[in-house]
Amino acid sequence: MNSFVSAAAIGAKHESLETVVRLTDVYRRFGATPALDGISLSIAKGEIFGIIGRSGAGKSTLIRCLNGLERADRGEIDIEGRNITGLGERDLQPLRQRIGMIFQHFNLLSAKTVEENIALPLKIEGVAKAERLKRARELLDLVGLSDKARAYPASLSGGQKQRVGIARALAARPALLLSDEATSALDPETTRSILSLLKDINRKLGLTIVLITHEMEVIRTIADRVAVIDAGKIVEEGQVWSVFANPQTAITKSLLCGIRPQLPDHIAARLSQTGGREAIISVDLAGSEAQGALFADLAAELPQAFRLVHGGIDHIQSQPVARFFIAVPTRNLKLAGQVQQFLTARSARVEVLGYDTDHA
Numbered sequence: 001m002n003s004f005v006s007a008a009a010i011g012a013k014h015e016s017l018e019t020v021v022r023l024t025d026v027y028r029r030f031g032a033t034p035a036l037d038g039i040s041l042s043i044a045k046g047e048i049f050g051i052i053g054r055s056g057a058g059k060s061t062l063i064r065c066l067n068g069l070e071r072a073d074r075g076e077i078d079i080e081g082r083n084i085t086g087l088g089e090r091d092l093q094p095l096r097q098r099i100g101m102i103f104q105h106f107n108l109l110s111a112k113t114v115e116e117n118i119a120l121p122l123k124i125e126g127v128a129k130a131e132r133l134k135r136a137r138e139l140l141d142l143v144g145l146s147d148k149a150r151a152y153p154a155s156l157s158g159g160q161k162q163r164v165g166i167a168r169a170l171a172a173r174p175a176l177l178l179s180d181e182a183t184s185a186l187d188p189e190t191t192r193s194i195l196s197l198l199k200d201i202n203r204k205l206g207l208t209i210v211l212i213t214h215e216m217e218v219i220r221t222i223a224d225r226v227a228v229i230d231a232g233k234i235v236e237e238g239q240v241w242s243v244f245a246n247p248q249t250a251i252t253k254s255l256l257c258g259i260r261p262q263l264p265d266h267i268a269a270r271l272s273q274t275g276g277r278e279a280i281i282s283v284d285l286a287g288s289e290a291q292g293a294l295f296a297d298l299a300a301e302l303p304q305a306f307r308l309v310h311g312g313i314d315h316i317q318s319q320p321v322a323r324f325f326i327a328v329p330t331r332n333l334k335l336a337g338q339v340q341q342f343l344t345a346r347s348a349r350v351e352v353l354g355y356d357t358d359h360a
C-alpha cells in the first residue's frame with residue numbers, strides 16, 4: 001500500500017513538471033456556435049501534439065486560446081503550470097514571449113528584410129540591435145537560409161517564407177511553438193521539407209510543438225500524439241500509430257481515408273450484404289503481429305482458404321500498422337469460420353464487409 005502511494009505521488013510530481021499545456025473543460029461560443037465545447041487535454045514537454053479536424057471544427061479557436069488571442073468563456077488553460085484564463089493584456093505579454101506561432105500564410109512584413117522580420121519579436125522585447133541581428137543569423141542558419149538575410153519576402157518561395165516564419169517564431173526562445181495549418185499553402189514536397197525541419201527543431205531544442213491541420217498526412221509524418229476534434233469536441237485521442245491502427249469514430253476514419261488502404265471502388269460497388277461466392281473481409285492489425293508472417297501462417301494452416309485482395313503494411317512511429325482485404329470462399333462455411341478464428345487469435349480485427357457476387 002505504502003509503495004503504491006509513493007509511486008503515485010512521484011508520478012504526479014513528474015507530470016506537473018513536464019506538462020507544458022493543460023486545458024480543463026474549455027468552452028468558447030460565438031453566438032449559437034460552440035467553437036469549443038468542453039475541451040480537456042494535456043501536452044508534455046518535448047511532444048509534437050497534432051490536432052486534426054475538418055474546416056470549422058474549432059482548431060484555430062483552440063490554438064488562439066493557447067496564446068491568449070482568444071478568451072475561453074469557461075474552463076482553465078494552464079501554460080507551463082500557470083493558469084492564463086484570467087490574465088489581462090499586460091500579464092499575457094510575457095506569456096506570449098514563451099510561445100511562438102507560425103501561420104498558413106506566413107504573415108511576414110513585406111517592407112522588411114528577412115533578418116528584420118526574424119529579429120522583430122526581439123525588437124519588441126527591447127533587445128539591442130547587434131544582439132538581435134546575431135540571433136537572426138543563428139536562426140537563419142538553423143532554418144537553412146543563411147544567404148537570404150538581406151532578401152525581401154517577395155523574392156522568396158513559399159517554403160522559404162515559412163522557414164523565415166519558423167525562425168521568427170523561435171527568436172525569443174519560446175517553450176512552445178504553435179502551428180496553424182503551416183503547410184496547408186505548400187506543395188507536397190515543400191510540405192515534407194518544412195515538416196522535417198520542424199521535427200529537427202523539436203529534437204535539437206526539445207521544443208514542444210502543437211500543430212493543427214486538416215491533413216492526416218501531416219499528423220502521420222510528424223506528430224507523436226493526435227487529438228481529433230469535431231464540432232468543438234475531442235472525439236478521439238492517442239498515440240498516432242494507435243489511432244491509425246484502430247480509429248474509433250467515423251470522422252477519424254474519413255480523415256484517414258486518403259492514406260490507409262481502402263477497398264477498391266469497383267469491388268466495393270459489387271458487394272452484397274445477403275450473400276455471394278466470397279466474403280470480403282478487412283483485417284487490421286498493429287505491432288509485432290503486423291510484421292508479415294500472418295498470412296503465410298494462415299495459408300500453411302488452412303490451404304486455399306483465402307486470397308489477398310488489397311492492402312499493405314505501413315510504418316508509423318516505427319510501428320508496423322497493417323490493413324488488408326481478403327476474400328474467403330463461402331462454399332465451405334466451416335473453413336470461413338476457421339479463417340476468422342485464426343486471425344482473431346492473432347490479435348487481428350476482422351470485419352466482414354459484404355459478399356462479392358461477381359468474382360469467378
Ligand SMILES: Nc1ncnc2c1ncn2[C@@H]1O[C@H](COP(=O)(O)OP(=O)(O)O)[C@@H](O)[C@H]1O
Pocket residue numbers: 030033034035053054055056057058059060061062
Ligand atoms: N471570431 C469569430 N466570430 C464568429 N464565429 C467564429 C469566430 N471564430 C470562429 N468562429 C466559428 O467557430 C467555429 C470554429 O472555427 P475555427 O476555430 O476557425 O475552426 P477551424 O480552424 O477548425 O476551421 C466555426 O463555426 C467558425 O465559423
Ligand SMILES: [Mg+2]
Pocket residue numbers: 059060061
Ligand atoms: Mg482554422
